[in-house]
Amino acid sequence: MVNLIINPLSKKLKKINCDTTPNTRLSAIIEAYAKKNSVSDPNRIKFSYLAEENDKEKDKKKRLPLKNYLTLEENGLDFAQASTLNVYAKDVGPQIGWRTVYFLEYLGPMIIHSLFYYGYYSASDMTYTQVLAYNLTLLHYLKREYETLFIHTFSADTMPFAFLFRNSGHYWINSLLIAFSVYSPQSVVYSNKFWSVIHHVEDRSLDELKWFGGAMVLFEICNLYCHIILRRLRSDGTRAHKIPYGFAFKFVSFPNYLFEFLSWTVFAVMTNNWSSYVFLVAGTGTMMMWAKQKHAKYKKTFGDKYPKNRKAMIPFIF
Incomplete structure (x- = not known):
């Protein structure tokens, strides 16, 4: 098991600690997260994570979207480096x-x-x-x-x-x-x-x-x-x-x-x-x-x- 910390980027969403596995499909996590936040349409919720990007002069972090149909591992989340990782959730409105x-x-x-x-x-x-x-x-x-x-x-x-x-x-x-x-x-x-x-x-x-x-x-x-x-x-x-x-x-x-x-x-x-x-x-x-x-x-x-x-x-x- 690994720990996923879901940080809200929208005011109506909540911060949640989620115990899961690297091969869990993101869509399943989003559905559970939407239910916890009383969001009727899970498609409104989009997840992202911060990745390092070298900008020649300085390192900066770039927010990358996660794909719902892929697993956490397939999305590039590396739990080999840490058993706890942060992702970010945003309500993008009616879909x-x-x-x-x-x-x-x-x-x-x-x-x-x-x-x-x-x-x-x-x-x-x-x-x-x-x-x-x-x-x-x-x-x-x-x-x-x-x-x-x-x-x-x-x-x-x-x-x-x-x-x-x-x-x-x-x-x-x-x-x-x-x-x-x-x-x-x-x-x-x-x-x-x-x-x-x-x-x-x-x-x-x-x-x-x-x-x-x-x-x-x-x-x-x-x-x-x-x-x-x-x-x-x-x-x-x-x-x-x-x-x-x-x-x-x-x-x-x-x-x-x-x-x-x-x-x-x-x-x-x-x-x-x-x-x-x-x-x-x-x-x-x-x-x-x-x-x-x-x-x-x-x-x-x-x-x-x-x-x-x-x-x-x-x-x-x-």
Whole structure:
């Protein structure tokens, strides 16, 4: 047995001495601690510990988060040096499941696009380009929902409830812009040039649309396959990060971002509407930032084992 001293970082929590073992899963300790503090949702409680970090000039302590799904030992708590260790508990407020957040993120665009397509505008007045744009958009978000419910695994169970609005804002706001701009009647002649630019959608021929539609569906399938490869890495139930191999992972760390970028590039060029380009630029910028950060984390975690010639998101370039 070892002794774990749980120090509160939130006023409503209590300091508790806990007798446990190094191979006890942290989630079990958090559940017991939450019950002792009358906290109905254990996901509100996050544990951390202080680790030494050399800062060249002086030593300083850095607070590191503990992962609920790991044991105390797997989290790096070394009871070989001392039988009593300190950890810190904080109430991080109302939580919401990652899967729930993703589901709502993608449900919003499907509702918004459908309301504009069938309600605010008339579906019977749509050009072939607009019809394909709507169906491709719906297909994309239906694929996202399928991945959310049946493919994705998450390193953490929950996130702060307030993040729901931050995360959904990107998809919901851009969906409003695209739906308002892309599905408007193309037969209307605007006296104000501003509105003619806002609502302009390229009038593509059926032969052109076959190529655009085929290319976007292909990139969506490639994106889906990347997620399946990532899912297989955790088929044993573990949440630990592993090095993905095969398919486009040979060239980049995050080909799922690459195919997402290619998919929406096709959509933007096909519609040739300003809102599609805004969504493309905003989404690509975010994905490039994520890819750069996660790529650096991969290299730091796996060191020489990580493929040296693999780029973050764009083969041979970025």
